[in-house]
Amino acid sequence: xxxxxxxxxxxxxxxxxxxxxxxxxxxxxxxxxxxxxxxxxxxxxxxxxxxxxxxxxxxxxxxxxxxxxxxxxxxxxxxxxxxxxxxxxxxxxxxxxxxxxxxxxxxxxxxxxxxxxxxxxxxxxxxxxxxxxxxxxxxxxxxxxxxxxxxxxxxxxxxxxxxxxxxxxxxxxxxxxxxxxxxxxxxxxxxxxxxxxxxxxxxxxxxxxxxxxxxxxxxxxxxxxxxxxxxxxxxxxxxxxxxxxxxxxxxxxxxxxxxxxxxxxxxxxxxxxxxxxxxxxxxxxxxxxxxxxxxxx
Numbered sequence: 001x002x003x004x005x006x007x008x009x010x011x012x013x014x015x016x017x018x019x020x021x022x023x024x025x026x027x028x029x030x031x032x033x034x035x036x037x038x039x040x041x042x043x044x045x046x047x048x049x050x051x052x053x054x055x056x057x058x059x060x061x062x063x064x065x066x067x068x069x070x071x072x073x074x075x076x077x078x079x080x081x082x083x084x085x086x087x088x089x090x091x092x093x094x095x096x097x098x099x100x101x102x103x104x105x106x107x108x109x110x111x112x113x114x115x116x117x118x119x120x121x122x123x124x125x126x127x128x129x130x131x132x133x134x135x136x137x138x139x140x141x142x143x144x145x146x147x148x149x150x151x152x153x154x155x156x157x158x159x160x161x162x163x164x165x166x167x168x169x170x171x172x173x174x175x176x177x178x179x180x181x182x183x184x185x186x187x188x189x190x191x192x193x194x195x196x197x198x199x200x201x202x203x204x205x206x207x208x209x210x211x212x213x214x215x216x217x218x219x220x221x222x223x224x225x226x227x228x229x230x231x232x233x234x235x236x237x238x239x240x241x242x243x244x245x246x247x248x249x250x251x252x253x254x255x256x257x258x259x260x261x262x263x264x265x266x267x268x269x270x271x272x273x274x275x276x277x278x279x280x281x282x283x284x285x286x287x288x289x290x291x292x293x294x295x296x297x
Contacts, residue, residue, distance in 0.1 A: 005085075006085045006088065008065070009104050010074050010104050013204070013206075015061055018057070022053065024100050024101070081207065083106050084105045091105075092226055095226050101225065102204035105204055106180055109196055113200045114226070117148065118173070118228055119228070119229055119287065120150045120227035122152070122230065122235075123241050125155045128264070130260065131157060135160050138258070138287060139164045142291070143165055143170030145288060145292060147170075150172070151172070151173075152219060152223055153191070153192060153195070154184075154185070159188060159191065162191060163191070166194065173226065174202070176201060177205070178209055178211045178215065179208050181208060217243050224245075224253055228253065228291050230245055230253055234260065235266065245257075254290045255278040257270040258281050
């Protein structure tokens with residue numbers, strides 16, 4: 001049995017024991033072997049040997065990559081959703097260039113949204129009224145310039161970002177930390193359905209994958225990787241939004257932060273980001289200067 005590169009990338013994360021590090025090592029091995037177009041069992045053996053993978057991992061690759069069970073899982077996923085692999089021309093170049101890009105992204109909605117300038121909008125899951133006022137003040141003008149808002153469909157600022165984009169007839173992408181058949185929080189089910197029909201939802205997790213604590217930081221790297229800039233609206237001292245901001249810095253993305261009061265718990269994280277060098281955002285133009293830097297007069 002032989003697999004195309006697209007088949008391989010849809011299957012490798014389904015192999016027992018293969019994590020992000022191993023999957024990306026295999027992808028990078030293929031990058032330095034551009035003549036490889038089809039993957040069979042002997043080639044897997046060669047790749048595993050050159051990558052010095054453990055014998056049990058090599059055996060799992062040999063068994064699971066070509067198994068009927070894996071083929072059935074792939075078929076089930078493609079029945080419910082589309083799949084964009086790192087071998088596809090439509091895969092976003094800015095995401096491909098990151099340190100650990102997802103090799104396969106399952107999606108519902110319109111992939112053309114990936115071609116627009118992207119602004120990640122993240123923040124507290126318990127935003128104050130100040131955050132809502134800030135978003136209503138800053139984001140409509142950015143949306144009107146056809147900037148796509150990327151967020152994580154989580155409670156709070158994420159939800160508000162998607163809603164503001166919809167309210168102003170803009171575009172928005174949700175990157176979630178579950179399979180596309182799950183919704184977290186459950187209260188966002190109606191919003192998720194709207195995004196699946198009219199916008200775009202992405203996940204690196206197969207159909208049927210439930211939420212788990214470690215998966216949400218993992219999806220944050222995709223949010224940061226898709227975007228030219230990351231805007232942090234509100235964040236407490238140990239907010240998950242700061243994880244996204246730190247990933248963005250590691251990926252040489254612009255980090256933008258809305259300043260807040262010095263005694264506000266939800267402003268500690270954003271104010272510290274500004275102190276560390278993030279750009280303070282006081283109006284919409286400050287955002288567009290970063291996101292649309294090559295499109296402004």
